[in-house]
Amino acid sequence: MNEARLGELLREVPIPEAEAAERRGQALVTAAFAECAAGDRAPRHRASLPRLVLALAIASLLAALLLTPAGAAVRDWVDDVFTAGVRDAEPALTRIPGGGRLLVQSDAGPWVVKADGSRRLLGRYREATWSPRGLYVGTASGRTLSAVQPDGTPRWSLSPGGVVSVPRWSPSGFLIAFRAGDSLRVTAADGNEDVLLAGHTGALPPAWSARGLALLAYVDAGGVLRIADTESGATIWSAEALPGSTGMEWAPDDSALLEISPRTLRLREVELGKLIERVRLGPPRNVSLPQRADVVDAALSPDGNAIAVLLSLGGARTPRSAVIVTDPTGAPSRTLLRTPGRLSELAWSPDGSRLLIAWPEADQWLFVPTEARGRVRAIGDISRQFAPGTSGTASFPQVAGWCCRSP
C-alpha cells in the first residue's frame, strides 16, 4: 500500500447517513447565518432567494408531503423542512393525532382539549392533573386543592394551609398527593381524610406507583429519595436521590423507577414483595446519552419499553435540540428528530404511537410518529389558541397531561 493508495482508501471509506448529515448541517448553518445576519451583522447586500428556487423548494416540499412512503425516516423529512419551525404548519388544532385528550396549562388556567380539537378553559387554576381515567381534573390555585369535572364544574375543594402545588392523582383513582407549602400531603379523591405524609420536601413532584399501589416516591428537603406507603405513612425504602433531579416516573408495571436530571437519566429496578412494605430498589444504572447533551425532558412510553428523551445540544448562540428514543435495557437509541433552536417538552400519546413535542420559538407543537411511518403533523399559533382574546404576546402553554382515550 503506497501513500497515494492510502489517500484513495481514506476517501472511499463509506460514512453512514452522509448525505442526510450534509443536508442537516446545511439547514443548520443556513439558519445560523440568517440569525447572525438578522442580528449583529448588517449585511450590505442581502441576496434574495430567486423565485425559481423558492418555487422549486415549495414543489419539493409538497412532493415530500404527498409522496413520502410509509417507512420513510421521520427525521430527514423534518430536518429538510424546517429552519425555525415547520413551514406550512396547520394553523389550528382540529384533531389530536394519536387520539385522547390533552390537559394544557396556560396563563389563563388549564384547558381540556378533546380529540376533535375543541377545548374548554376550566378556570383560573395554576396547576392541573388528570384523574387516571380522565373523569376529573385535580387543580391547584393559591391555598386550595380542587377537583373539577372536565367541563369545568367544581366537585370539591380543600384548603390545608400553605400554597398548594404539584397535585398528582394516583393511578388507582382513590388518592391525590400534593404539596402544601413545603409539606407533602395525601387526600382521598373525594376531598376527605387529608393527611400529612412528610413535613419538609423538595419541590420535585411526587410520583405514584403506576400500578395503583399506595406507594409514593418523593424527594425530601435533604435530597433523599423516599418510597412511602401512604396507607401507613411509613417510609419503606430510601436512598440518595439523583442530584439536581427534575422529575421521576415509575415504569407502567412498577418494575423500575426513572430519575431525570439535566445531565443524567437513572434507572433503578424495583422489587416488590407480596406485602408492599417489602419494596426494595436496586442500584442505580445510568441510561446512555450522547455526550455534550443536556436532558430537557424525558418520559417512559405507555408500555414501558422505551424512554423518549429531549436533548439540548450546542451552545447558547447556536442551540440545537434532538429527540431520541432509547431502550431502558440499554439497547442502542435512535434519533427521532433533530432541530435547530430549543424544544421545551415532550409527552407520549396514550397509545404510544406519537410524541407531542413543544417548540416555543416556532410557536408550534409537533406530533411525531414514534415508529418510522406516518407523517409529522405540525400545529402552529399554539400560544394564541390558548389565549383567545389576548392582545399582544401570549405565552406558550405547557402540556400537563395526555389522557386516556375515553372516560
Add this chain to the structure above:
Amino acid sequence: MDAESGAVEGVSWQEPPPVRAEKKLIREAQQGSREAVADIYAAHWPRAHRAAYLVVHDAAAAEDIAQDAFLAAIDAIDRFDRRRPFAPWLHRIVVNRALDWARREALRRKAGEPEDQPEAETASTRIGDEMLAALKELPPEQRAVVVLRHLLGYTPGEIARMLELPRGTVNSRLRRALDRLRDLIEVQE
C-alpha cells in the same frame, strides 16, 4: 438510508474552489450573501465531515463536530482574514475537536461506561471496511495526523502548526501509523 439498516450512502468528494474564487465567496459571505455561505458549505463540508468521521469513528459525533466547526466559522466569518485560505482554519477546528472527542471517549471506555452510539460501529463492521477497521486500531493522535496528511494533504510542517506539536512528533506519528496500517491491511488482504 439509515444506520440501523446498515445502508450506507455513496461517497461524495468535491474539490474546494480555487483560491481566488474562495476569496470572493468569503467576501460575499461577509457582506451577508447566503448563497456564498451555501457554496462555502458545499465545497468544504464533505472533507470536514469525513475528517471528523475518520478520527472519531462515530457518525453522530462526526456530524456534530463538523456542524460545530461550521457554526464557529460562521460566527467568526466577519473577522476572517481573506488573504488566508479557509480550509486549514476549518480543518484545524474539526481535527482538534475530533481529537478531544476521541480522547474523552477513550477515557469513558476505560471507566467502563457504555459507548454513545454503538450503531455507527455496527454499521461500519457490517460493511466490512478494512480501512476503517485498520484506522480504528491506531490511537486517535495517529489517526489525526494520517487524516491531515493523506486525506487533506497538509505537509508535516502545516500539521505541526495545526496541532501545536513539534514537527518531529508529527513525523514519528506518521511513520508509526503508516507502518501499523500497512501491517493491518496486508494481514487482512
